[in-house]
Amino acid sequence: MPAIPDKDKQALKDRFKKELKNDVTIRLFTQRTFGLTIPGRECRYCDQTQALMEELAALSPKLHMEVKDFYSETKEVREACVDRIPAIVLTKGAGSNVKFYGIPAGHEFTTVLDDIVTLSRGVSPLSLDTRKKLKRLKEDVHIQVFVTPTCEYCPPMARVAHAMAMENNHIRADVVEVQEFPLVAQRYMISSVPKTVINNRVQFVGAVSEAVLMDKVLEAAGLSPEERTTPAFSTAPELGPSTRQSA
Template sequence: MLREDHKRRLREEFNKKLENPVKLVVFTQEVECPFCAQTRSLIEELASLSDKIIVEVYDFVKDSEKAKFYMIDKVPAVAVVGSRDYGLRFYGLPYGYEFQTLLEAIFYASTGRTDLSEESRRRLKALKTPVRIQVFVTLTCPYCPQVASLAYKLAVESDMVRAEVVDISEFPHLAYRYAVMGVPKTVINDKVEFVGAVPEKLFIEYVMLATGSPGYIF
């Protein structure tokens, strides 16, 4: 699925940026999943470019205990796991604009570091309530990776946060449930939602609002 020149650039980027091994845990199923085979193929092709990327593949139905362990509730799914599980998930085929989102998740998981501000880190450390961030995207949306990447950063920086990026075109029932009329749309703990790209500081405020944490600006 990747051109040879793209593979060459990725090898160079992986050599420079990957510090620790990253495990890509792929969940597929044999029926009623039109993009499962493509997702598995893409992830395995990506892993062939670096010995620091490890792939595990599970069947969503047959390996239900593994799916439960990784908190996977739909397919295709990819869990990006570093020295620990930061809660980084991608649902759908991570292609188009979202291929870069997957790469950034791999780099974050490998290093365990992000470029979040010290103020954002401080506020995340104060979280007492688990946070589930869902970012609904499409593969043709140029603004979606910015929001998806920010959600992943929050998950890396806080044990209380998990971040799921979902290609909404593959899961129409979720588009209906969450009234997704435009992307990126972000839903936090099924309580707070917003559409479009927002600055880091405002994203943190939405997280605080969703958890009832003191000090939010609204």
């Protein structure tokens, strides 16, 4: 059974043909099991994620797929700052600022699609004000956005975080499908999504505007926003059992 329904493939081909400009590499960090399961190295969704990304990459000559083994290709893992699998890195070259941990199913499939288009076109969806503020960042910033496939509030937060990482090389933005990583959920005490953690210093739950997220990034970096924006949080759904949707 295909990871992407046949009825959707032609629509994606048409979209990519129309919207993609430059080549984009989908770099997947996974594990090669050769039919064996090693205790302590189980990866429930690695095979499904690889199948999904391979089918996606096959829909356009401008998309290229690379598969890296998490346990044997340690240099690449270290350089990409990958600490769990499956991990998807989207890049136009050697960069690794834009990551998605887990299988991008449900609403999060659109996040990956939009990220690919944004990278390929090289046109930022961010406002001019946000791009000006991003230029103030001279130190590294790590944004983590925790999501689930059924959360409708999550993709906008994920896309803005990734767009910021595309705009400024000091930003590393990870979108994490938290139901696949229960230890991560425990560490950050995640009970509802989206939850955003920046530099392990600033964190909040709910969907906020681009301007508010920008202010939070500056706060985490120790910079004062030129103008404070009053947060306007959207109601976030409680984190519940996974009900995965087809990508």
